[in-house]
Amino acid sequence: MSPQEQPVKEQRRTRQRAAVDEVLDETEDFISAQDLHAILRTRGMSVGLATVYRTLQTLADDGRVDVLRTAGGEAAYRRCARDEHHHHMVCRSCGATVEIAGPAVERWTNSVAKEHGYVDVSHTLEIFGTCPRCAAQSGGPAGR
Amino acid sequence: MSPQEQPVKEQRRTRQRAAVDEVLDETEDFISAQDLHAILRTRGMSVGLATVYRTLQTLADDGRVDVLRTAGGEAAYRRCARDEHHHHMVCRSCGATVEIAGPAVERWTNSVAKEHGYVDVSHTLEIFGTCPRCAAQSGGPAGR
DNA sequence: GACCTTTTGACAATGGTTGTCATGCTACAT
DNA sequence: ATGTAGCATGACAACCATTGTCAAAAGGTC
Numbered sequence: 484m485s486p487q488e489q490p491v492k493e494q495r496r497t498r499q500r501a502a503v504d505e506v507l508d509e510t511e512d513f514i515s516a517q518d519l520h521a522i523l524r525t526r527g528m529s530v531g532l533a534t535v536y537r538t539l540q541t542l543a544d545d546g547r548v549d550v551l552r553t554a555g556g557e558a559a560y561r562r563c564a565r566d567e568h569h570h571h572m573v574c575r576s577c578g579a580t581v582e583i584a585g586p587a588v589e590r591w592t593n594s595v596a597k598e599h600g601y602v603d604v605s606h607t608l609e610i611f612g613t614c615p616r617c618a619a620q621s622g623g624p625a626g627r
Numbered sequence: 628m629s630p631q632e633q634p635v636k637e638q639r640r641t642r643q644r645a646a647v648d649e650v651l652d653e654t655e656d657f658i659s660a661q662d663l664h665a666i667l668r669t670r671g672m673s674v675g676l677a678t679v680y681r682t683l684q685t686l687a688d689d690g691r692v693d694v695l696r697t698a699g700g701e702a703a704y705r706r707c708a709r710d711e712h713h714h715h716m717v718c719r720s721c722g723a724t725v726e727i728a729g730p731a732v733e734r735w736t737n738s739v740a741k742e743h744g745y746v747d748v749s750h751t752l753e754i755f756g757t758c759p760r761c762a763a764q765s766g767g768p769a770g771r
Numbered sequence: 772g773a774c775c776t777t778t779t780g781a782c783a784a785t786g787g788t789t790g791t792c793a794t795g796c797t798a799c800a801t
Numbered sequence: 802a803t804g805t806a807g808c809a810t811g812a813c814a815a816c817c818a819t820t821g822t823c824a825a826a827a828g829g830t831c
Contacts, residue, residue: 516818532780533779536820585735592754599716601725603756606755613745643810702787
């Protein structure tokens, strides 16, 4: 309902944005602005921290990357493979991410919203767990 | 699986904790540590900000309050009415909160997790929208 | 190349949250 | 009631992610 279709404001192509884009392309899992900045530094491509923040924010606003708040309150970004709305299941130890679509959940949230008269609803849903690989490593039984 | 049942560490009862508890009891919606601290000040019950943070954190650790990260990354707390796992639908403008239980969602997340071999899963789900009252006020049609 | 805008970057500023540590208070034993 | 031990408190500094500032640099155009 009312999906303000701003055709994504035209932007200039700069070395810095290309660099951020590149890292996002190569990175499978969620990454924080700070980490991304650190990686750029490592590669010798010096980009201002503020610029990284601005670039990621712009990408997020345009829906070209997914944003996720970690438990610590930091923002993490990730290039989304699919355009439609979807969610993520993230591994607590290695960060491996699985994109998941849940039509059922979408329907459910909508019905709940309608039931209570809420309009213009959105929602966030993230699943955290331990992926098979990490589970296998850190000892099967004897949790910790 | 391994629900580390720490019987809630015994704690001393202090004036400050009682004060925080009281505010939580009276507050229907999510409230940030800062706001809670401000309220205490208003009432003349001076409690250190650090103490408010510590108290809320402890309560959250013990599962006696729900924690929610706002879009801005701030933590908001709320006494949960029900003990079992549940979610919230929060109004963007007035903060009115509805507690909702979604057995279907729980089952869905579990099946998704199992499907991908993830174990020890947890999840966060929050719904944001505009409650009927606020929707009525801020003009029906002509969004903004 | 000249020109106008957008973008960048270094750094300050902000704002929430946590750490520090001397002092205060609770709980419990005397 | 008094003493005692140790957790709790509070004032403030320290942190850390993020945002604001603004002059200098780069992109796009003519």
